[in-house]
Amino acid sequence: RVVDVKHALSGAIAPGSKVRINGWVRTRRDSKAGLSFVSLSDGSCFDPIQVVAPAALANYESEVLHLTAGCAISAEGELVASQGKGQAFEVQASSLSVLGWVDDPETYPIQPKPHSPEFLREVAHLRPRTNLFGAVSRVRHTIAQAIHRYFDEHGYFWVNTPIITTSDTEGAGEMFRVSTLDLMNLPRTDKGAVDFRKDFFGKEAFLTVSGQLNVEAYCLALSKVYTFGPTFRAENSHTTRHLAEFWMVEPEIAFADLAEDARVAEEFLKFIFRMVLAERPDDMAFFAERVEKTAISRLESIIASPFAQIDYTDAVEILKKSGRKFDYAVEWGADLQTEHERFLTEEYVGGPVVVKNYPEKIKAFYMRLNDDGRTVAAMDVLAPGIGEIIGGSQREERLDILDRRIAQFGLDPKMYSWYRDFRRYGTVPHAGFGLGFERLVVYVCGLANIRDAIPYPRVPGSAEF
Ligand code: ATP
Ligand code: MG
Ligand code: MG
Ligand code: MG
Numbered sequence: 001r002v003v004d005v006k007h008a009l010s011g012a013i014a015p016g017s018k019v020r021i022n023g024w025v026r027t028r029r030d031s032k033a034g035l036s037f038v039s040l041s042d043g044s045c046f047d048p049i050q051v052v053a054p055a056a057l058a059n060y061e062s063e064v065l066h067l068t069a070g071c072a073i074s075a076e077g078e079l080v081a082s083q084g085k086g087q088a089f090e091v092q093a094s095s096l097s098v099l100g101w102v103d104d105p106e107t108y109p110i111q112p113k114p115h116s117p118e119f120l121r122e123v124a125h126l127r128p129r130t131n132l133f134g135a136v137s138r139v140r141h142t143i144a145q146a147i148h149r150y151f152d153e154h155g156y157f158w159v160n161t162p163i164i165t166t167s168d169t170e171g172a173g174e175m176f177r178v179s180t181l182d183l184m185n186l187p188r189t190d191k192g193a194v195d196f197r198k199d200f201f202g203k204e205a206f207l208t209v210s211g212q213l214n215v216e217a218y219c220l221a222l223s224k225v226y227t228f229g230p231t232f233r234a235e236n237s238h239t240t241r242h243l244a245e246f247w248m249v250e251p252e253i254a255f256a257d258l259a260e261d262a263r264v265a266e267e268f269l270k271f272i273f274r275m276v277l278a279e280r281p282d283d284m285a286f287f288a289e290r291v292e293k294t295a296i297s298r299l300e301s302i303i304a305s306p307f308a309q310i311d312y313t314d315a316v317e318i319l320k321k322s323g324r325k326f327d328y329a330v331e332w333g334a335d336l337q338t339e340h341e342r343f344l345t346e347e348y349v350g351g352p353v354v355v356k357n358y359p360e361k362i363k364a365f366y367m368r369l370n371d372d373g374r375t376v377a378a379m380d381v382l383a384p385g386i387g388e389i390i391g392g393s394q395r396e397e398r399l400d401i402l403d404r405r406i407a408q409f410g411l412d413p414k415m416y417s418w419y420r421d422f423r424r425y426g427t428v429p430h431a432g433f434g435l436g437f438e439r440l441v442v443y444v445c446g447l448a449n450i451r452d453a454i455p456y457p458r459v460p461g462s463a464e465f
Contacts, residue, residue, distance in 0.1 A: 006045035008079055009089055019079045021049060021091055022099070024129065025071045027112045028064075036064050038096075040073065043134055046282035050082065050090040051075045063098050069112050070129070072100035114290075117452050124456055132291070135283035136452065139276060140441050146275040147228060147249055147437075150268050156224040156251060161211030163230060166204060166415075174233040175206035176244075207232035210434060212250050213366070213419050216395065219252035219430055220422050226251040228437075238460065240449045241386060243438060245458035252432035258368075258377040258394045261431035262354050265381055265390050266307045269352075269440075273299040276444055292446020298384075299444065301351065308349045312358045312375065315340075318348060335362045336380075341387040353382045365409040366419075367393040368429075369401055379433070386443050392433025399423035 002020045003013060013019065023042035030036045034055035041048035053064045053075075067073065077093040084090075102108050109115075109123045110130060120127040127133040151158065164178055179200035180186065187198035196202040211227035218225045231248040253264065277284060277299060287295035310318070319330040319340050328337045336344075336355065344353050357375045360367070367376035381390035396402045402423055406413050413420075441453035451457035 004044040005040065005042045005047070005049045008049055008091070009045065009047060009087060011088065013079055013089075015079060015081050015089070017079050018076070019091060020074060020076045021051065022074045023048075023072070025067050025069055025073060027069065028067045030065065036060075036067075038064075038067060038073070038075075040075065041134075043128070043137075046131070046135060046138075046286055047087065050084070050087060051077070051093050051096070052090055053093045053096050057093065057096060059096065059098075064096060067098070068102050068105035068108070070102040070105075070108050070110060071098060073098050117447075117449060121451055121457065128455070131286060133452075135280075135286050136441065136445055136447070137455070139280050139283050139287075139445055140453070142276050142279050143272055143437070143440060143444060144228075146272040147268075149275070150271045151224075151226050151251065154224070156226050157218070157222050159211075159215050159218045159222075159225045159227055160229065161208065161214035161227045163208050164200065164205050165208045165214075166206070174209055174235050176232050176234045178205040178207060179203060209233050210248065210250065212252070212432065212434065215250055215252045215432070216419070216422060216430065219254050219432070220426070220428065223254045224251070236460070240451075241439060241442070243450055243454060243457055243459060246450075246454065247437035249435040249437055250432060252430060254428055254430045256394070256431040257429055258356060258379060258431060261392050261394060261433060262307075262309065262356070262379055262381075265354070265379075265392060265433055265435075268435075269381070269390075270303050272440070273303055273444070287446050295444075295446040305351065307352045307354050307381070309354045309356060310344070312336075312355055315344060315355050319343060322348070333359050333361065338387055341382045342384075345382050345384040345387075351384065355380050355382060360405075363393070365405040365411060366395050366402070368396045369405070377431075381433075383443050386439055388436075389439045389443060390433050390435045392431065394429065394431040397423060397427045397429050399427070 002022065005021065005023060007013065008019060008021060021040060023040040026039040026041050026048050028036055028038050036053040038051040038053055039048040040051050053060065057064060073096055075091055075093045075096045077091045079089055080092055082088060082090040110126050115130060120130065120133065128137055187195045189195045208231060210231060211229065215225055215227045227250045229247065230245060232245050234244065235242055251264065253260065277296065284296050313332065316330055316332050322343060324343060326339050330340060356379045357370060358378045360369060360374060360376045363376050363378045367378045369376055377394035379392050380388050383389050396405065399420060402420065406416055438450050438453040442450050447453055451459060
C-alpha cells in the first residue's frame with residue numbers, strides 16, 4: 001500500500017510491512033558494498049526517509065545510479081528498523097521506478113546545500129522543495145488551522161467579505177484599482193466598442209484593504225464573527241514587514257469593549273502558539289536550529305505570562321525618559337515608529353506589549369472616541385523583532401459622534417450610508433482587530449523577511465510567477 005513518509009516514520013506501521021513510497025530525491029549515496037542510499041522526501045513531514053536500493057535491482061545501473069536531487073521516484077519494499085543512527089525506519093527497496101527525471105542536474109537550482117532566502121525568492125516556484133520553505137509551508141498551514149479552530153471553539157462564525165469593493169475602509173488611499181475609469185483607455189471589445197464588463201461594469205472599484213466594515217454588519221447580527229482572506233495595499237512595501245498582497249484575520253465581537261478585545265487577542269495568539277508547538281515540533285526545531293535560536297523558547301515564554309498593557313500616553317513618557325536618541329522624536333500625537341516599538345517590546349518589557357488609547361488624529365474614523373475627547377479606544381499588539389502584528393479598536397457605536405468623525409476626516413458621508421445604518425438600527429458597543437497573517441508566520445518561524453512567509457510575495461518589482 002502507498003504510505004506517506006510521515007506515516008512510515010511514525011512507528012504506526014509494523015516493521016516488515018510491504019509499503020510503497022512516492023517522493024522526490026534529496027540525496028543519493030552509493031556504498032562500496034553495492035548499495036545506494038536514497039534520501040526521499042514527500043513534504044508530509046520535515047524528515048526524509050532513507051530508501052536502500054540494492055545492486056540487485058534490475059534498473060540499478062541504468063537508473064538508480066543516475067538519480068540526482070529533485071528526481072521523482074516510487075519505491076516499493078519492506079519497511080524495516082534502521083541500522084544507522086538518525087531514523088528509526090527505512091525502506092529496503094525491492095523495486096524502484098523513476099517517475100520524473102531532472103533535465104539538467106548541474107543547473108537544477110535546488111541543490112542539497114543551504115541556499116539564501118534572497119536567492120530562493122528568485123525561484124519562488126521551486127523553493128517549497130527546500131527544508132526551509134517546506135517547514136514554513138507546513139507551519140503556515142497549521143497557523144491557519146489554529147485560527148479557524150480557535151474561532152470555531154469560541155463560537156465565532158467565519159464570514160467572507162468582498163475582495164472587490166467600492167469603498168476605502170480606512171480612507172487611507174492605499175487601494176489598488178480594479179477599474180480604470182480612464183476615458184482615454186477604456187477596455188474595448190474586438191469590434192472596438194467600449195467593454196464596460198472589464199472595467200467592473202463601468203463602476204469605480206478597488207481591491208479590499210480590510211473586510212472590517214463589512215464584517216461589522218455580521219457581528220451586529222451573529223454576535224461573534226471573523227473574516228480571514230486576502231487583502232491588498234498599494235503601499236511602498238520596500239520593508240521587511242509589508243506586502244502588497246497579504247492575508248488578514250479580522251474578528252469582530254458584539255457587546256465587547258477594548259479590554260475584552262485585548263483579552264481575546266492575547267488568548268487567541270497563545271492558542272495559536274500552543275497548537276503550533278504541539279503539532280509542528282520538527283519544523284519548529286529546525287527553525288530554532290537554523291533560523292532563529294529562540295524560535296521555540298520565546299513562544300513558550302509568551303504562553304507563560306500575561307501581555308504587558310501600556311497606555312499610549314504612558315508609552316510616550318517611557319520613551320522620552322528612556323534617555324535613548326531616536327531618529328524620530330517622540331511627541332504626544334505622533335504615531336510610534338519601528339524604533340519606538342522595538343524599544344518598548346525588546347528593551348522595556350522583553351515580550352509582547354499592547355499599546356492602548358492612541359490620539360484620535362492618527363487612527364481611523366471608526367474607532368471609538370474616549371471620554372477625554374482626544375484619544376480613541378484603539379490598541380496595537382506589538383511583538384519583539386517585528387513590531388505591530390495586530391491593530392484593533394472598539395468601534396464608534398454612537399451615530400452623532402461617528403458622523404462628526406466622518407466629516408472631520410473629510411470622508412464622503414454618502415459612501416458610508418450603509419455603515420451608518422448599523423448605528424441607526426439597534427446599535428451596540430462592539431470591538432475587533434486585524435491580525436496580519438504573514439506577520440504572525442514571520443514571528444512564529446523567526447524569519448527575517450515577510451517575503452518568505454507567503455508562497456508568492458507581491459511587492460514592487462517582484463519576479464512574476
Ligand atoms: P503598519 O503600521 O505596520 O503599516 P497598519 O497599522 O497600516 O500596519 P492595519 O491597518 O492596522 O495595519 O492592519 C492590521 C494588521 O495587518 C497589521 O497589524 C499588520 O499585522 C497587518 N498588515 C498591515 N499592512 C500590511 C502589509 N502591507 N503587509 C502585511 N501585513 C500587513
Ligand atoms: Mg500601514
Ligand atoms: Mg500601524
Ligand atoms: Mg494598525
